[in-house]
Amino acid sequence: MYKQILYAEWSALRVPVLLLGVLAFALPLLTVTYGGSLEGAPAGRVAQWLFAAQQIGLLIPGFAVLVGVLLGIGAWASDHAGKHVYALSLPVSRPRYMWLRFVAGLALLLIPVAALGVGAIVAALSVSLPSGVHAYPLELTARFLMACLVCYAIFFAISISTRRAALAVLGVIGGLLLADGLLAMMGSEASVTPTVLMWLTNWPGPLSILIGRWALFDV
Amino acid sequence: MSNAIETRDLAYRAGRHFAIPGLSLTVPEGAIYGFLGPNGSGKTTTIRLLLGMLRPRGGTVRVLGSAVPGEMAAILARTGYVPERPHLYPHLTVAEATRLHAAFYPSFDPAYAAELQRGFGLPPGHRISHLSKGETGKLLVLLALAQRPRLLVLDEPTDGLDPVVRRDVLAALVDFCSRGSTTVFISSHLVHELERICDWVGVLDEGKLAAELPMQDFKNGIKRLRVAHVPETVTGAPFVVLSRESTGSEQTWVVRGWEPRMAEWLGAANAELKEVVDLDLEEGFVELLRASRVPAA
Numbered sequence: 001m002y003k004q005i006l007y008a009e010w011s012a013l014r015v016p017v018l019l020l021g022v023l024a025f026a027l028p029l030l031t032v033t034y035g036g037s038l039e040g041a042p043a044g045r046v047a048q049w050l051f052a053a054q055q056i057g058l059l060i061p062g063f064a065v066l067v068g069v070l071l072g073i074g075a076w077a078s079d080h081a082g083k084h085v086y087a088l089s090l091p092v093s094r095p096r097y098m099w100l101r102f103v104a105g106l107a108l109l110l111i112p113v114a115a116l117g118v119g120a121i122v123a124a125l126s127v128s129l130p131s132g133v134h135a136y137p138l139e140l141t142a143r144f145l146m147a148c149l150v151c152y153a154i155f156f157a158i159s160i161s162t163r164r165a166a167l168a169v170l171g172v173i174g175g176l177l178l179a180d181g182l183l184a185m186m187g188s189e190a191s192v193t194p195t196v197l198m199w200l201t202n203w204p205g206p207l208s209i210l211i212g213r214w215a216l217f218d219v
Numbered sequence: 220m221s222n223a224i225e226t227r228d229l230a231y232r233a234g235r236h237f238a239i240p241g242l243s244l245t246v247p248e249g250a251i252y253g254f255l256g257p258n259g260s261g262k263t264t265t266i267r268l269l270l271g272m273l274r275p276r277g278g279t280v281r282v283l284g285s286a287v288p289g290e291m292a293a294i295l296a297r298t299g300y301v302p303e304r305p306h307l308y309p310h311l312t313v314a315e316a317t318r319l320h321a322a323f324y325p326s327f328d329p330a331y332a333a334e335l336q337r338g339f340g341l342p343p344g345h346r347i348s349h350l351s352k353g354e355t356g357k358l359l360v361l362l363a364l365a366q367r368p369r370l371l372v373l374d375e376p377t378d379g380l381d382p383v384v385r386r387d388v389l390a391a392l393v394d395f396c397s398r399g400s401t402t403v404f405i406s407s408h409l410v411h412e413l414e415r416i417c418d419w420v421g422v423l424d425e426g427k428l429a430a431e432l433p434m435q436d437f438k439n440g441i442k443r444l445r446v447a448h449v450p451e452t453v454t455g456a457p458f459v460v461l462s463r464e465s466t467g468s469e470q471t472w473v474v475r476g477w478e479p480r481m482a483e484w485l486g487a488a489n490a491e492l493k494e495v496v497d498l499d500l501e502e503g504f505v506e507l508l509r510a511s512r513v514p515a516a
Contacts, residue, residue, distance in 0.1 A: 004322040012310045082306035088272045089306070090323045091296035 001092075006104040013074045017108050020067055024116035027063060028123040028140070031056045031216050046130055050217060057214035060116075060140070061147055064210065067112050068151020075105040076159045102156060109148050117141035120216055132219055140216050147209045154206070221284070223248045223370050223402035224269060229278035231268055231426075239264060239426040241278065246404055246419065251396060253413035253434070254406040255504055256423035262406040263303050265423065266374050269404075270300060283370055296324065299363030303374040305355045309348035313341050313358060317365075324366045332365035339387060353384035360388050364395050371395075373405040377412060389416060410501040414438070422507050429511035430475075441503035442477040445494040446470050446485065457481050461510035469493065473506040 010017070031053045079087050079101075087097055117137065124135035158166060179192045200207045224246035231239040239261050246252045256262045267273045269280060271288040280287035282294045307316050313336070321327040336343060339357040347355065356376065363371060373392075377385040393416055396403060407413055413420065413434075420437050422429040430437070441461075449470045453460045459475040477495070485492045498506065 001322045004319045007315070008308055008311060008319055011315065012308065078308040078310065081309065085272070085302050085304075085306035086308070089270060089295060089300045089302070091292045091294075092323065093292055 002100055002103065005100045006107055008078065009075060009101070009104040009108060012078050013071065013108060016070050016074065017111050020070065020112040021115040023063065024067075024112035024144075025119035025122075027056075027060060027116060028120040028137070028216050029126075030059075032123045032127045046133060050133065050215070050219070053217045054213065054215040057140075057216060060144060060214045061210040064144055064147035065151050067109060067148045068153075069155050071105050071109050072152045072155025072157075073159045075101050075156055080159075098160065105152060105156060106149075109152055110145075113141065113145045113148060116144050123216060127217075129217065133217055134219070135217055137216065140214070143209070143214070150206060150209050221248050222246060222281075223250070223283060224252075224404060225281045226269070227279045229265075229268060229280060230276045231264060231273060232276055233264065237261070237264070237426065239268075242423075242426070242428055244421060244428065245431065246402060246421075248402055249400045250419045251403040251405070251417045252419040252421065253417035254404060254421050254423065255408065255410060255413065256406070257408055257508065260423045261426040262408075262423055263374055264426075266372055266404075266406060270295065270298065270372065296326070297369040299366045299368035299371045301359045301363045301371075301373045301376045303378070305347075305359060307347050307355075307358070307362075310346065312344050312346050313350070314343040316347060316358065317343075317362065320362045321365075326367045328365050328367050331367070332361060335361045335364060335391060338391065353380050356380050356384060356388060360391060364391065367399075369401060371401055371403045371405075373403065375407055376405065377409065378407070385412070392416065410504045411499075414500040422504065422511075424508050424511050427511065429507050436476075437503060438500060440476045440478075441498045441506065442474055443496040443498055443502075444472040444474055444477070444492060445496075446472055447491040447493055448489055450485075450488040450490050457484055461506045473498070473510075475503075475507070 033056075088094075090097065092100070120135075120137035120140050124137045127135075129135065158169065161169075176193045176196060183190050183192070199205050201211045202208055222245050224244060226242055226244045229239060229242040229244075237259075242261075242265060244265075254262055254265070264273065268275050269282055269287065271291040271294070274288070283297055285294050287294065308319075311319065317329075317332055317336070321329060321332070339354075339361060341350075341354055341358055341361065345354075347358070350358065360373075360376060363373070371392075376392075377388055380388065389412065392403070392405075395401065396416075403416075405413065405417065417434050419432070420434050421431040432440075440458075445466075447469045453463075456474075458477050458481055461473040461475055464471045479495075482492050482495075
């Protein structure tokens with residue numbers, strides 16, 4: 001049963017998943033675009049190189065969001081197209097079907113994660129690092145996996161929810177923006193949206209995994 | 220005889236304009252039950268309520284002896300369903316969709332599926348999105364039949380199909396039914412189609428059951444009578460007058476439950492029976508609907 005669901009999902013999403021895999025492999029390699037050996041290079045050049053590598057690292061959490069969005073929404077795309085009639089007519093409970101879909105999406109998610117891991121290892125091996133600078137391919141991959149998981153789970157949940165629930169989420173976002181607008185009109189310096197964003201992105205907020213340093217190379 | 224489907228006072232509402240106020244259906248086990256009704260009468264909604272896809276506002280539903288929605292997985296494992304609109308994943312091929320479907324049904328018969336696939340001329344490697352409407356309809360029927368279900372629920376399975384495909388689909392259905400004791404619940408607004416295969420008929424109109432009776436009674440009992448010297452009232456008649464229409468000094472009645480011996484009742488009422496005309500199923504269906512909306516005086 002699971003094998004067939006996984007195959008159906010792979011069949012629907014293989015093109016975007018493979019593209020994500022290629023991008024994931026390429027992303028860490030961008031870090032070493034400047035290439036060459038850094039061994040014995042002056043400290044200033046190493047610092048510049050590290051700064052550039054870290055700037056490229058900032059793309060990775062954005063990429064994790066993209067992976068989560070595509071797979072989270074893609075997991076339900078086929079069922080949405082048929083208004084869920086096929087899923088509802090199958091002799092499995094709704095929670096079980098949901099888990100089958102969730103786990104199938106997770107399996108596909110491992111492809112870009114693995115590609116990023118391989119890309120990170122290749123990038124780490126392709127550059128000679130000066131003493132004091134280290135490569136963290138496994139740590140970066142593990143973090144990317146966690147970020148993808150969080151984003152995938154969020155968008156999977158949004159995608160599976162009813163129109164009413166989706167409207168409620170949009171309503172909350174609209175309410176926050178409206179509250180900020182009203183506060184600004186009243187001349188207040190207080191603001192709600194940044195506070196909520198802070199809460200979401202600072203530990204233990206669910207999006208805190210996306211924030212911070214995403215460097216393949218660091219001291 | 221036990222019932223494959225039984226609803227009691229089933230109630231549902233969708234928005235302001237559509238409601239099923241309290242539907243009581245009885246589908247005997249082993250019957251081929253034609254669920255007739257005009258477009259928008261609530262046939263698809265009723266089917267979705269039977270299969271637990273919609274939540275009723277009231278009433279009870281039992282399918283194959285199990286309660287809906289409490290025992291849905293057990294019910295659906297024994298039920299083949301062909302929906303009104305294709306619902307399969309369009310990116311899969313015919314063979315892949317068959318394998319996916321088979322994985323969920325322990326009773327799925329791959330050999331029978333292959334036999335049907337050859338019989339229907341379905342190309343196994345073609346994507347569902349590339350199939351014609353007729354081919355998609357055949358595939359839906361194939362999947363439902365190959366489950367070897369105890370109950371087959373077909374929601375307008377031949378709607379929009381050309382006559383050749385329609386004949387293929389109905390032939391496969393009749394062949395399947397002749398091999399076992401499956402109960403078939405088939406909805407349609409194509410009356411002639413059901414006339415050939417059904418032994419029970421239920422007529423739904425505006426969410427209400429206008430009639431539920433054996434097909435034989437439906438076919439034989441609905442007549443058009445030409446009556447002269449019409450009595451003032453038809454109260455106490457041994458048949459049901461669905462409609463009355465005056466044509467000069469005579470009246471044309473459409474009646475249900477007619478038998479030749481009932482002419483005596485007209486004689487006793489000093490009326491003169493001029494003619495008895497058999498109505499075909501479609502005319503009977505139309506008259507039933509007319510009567511359910513404006514009952515005869």
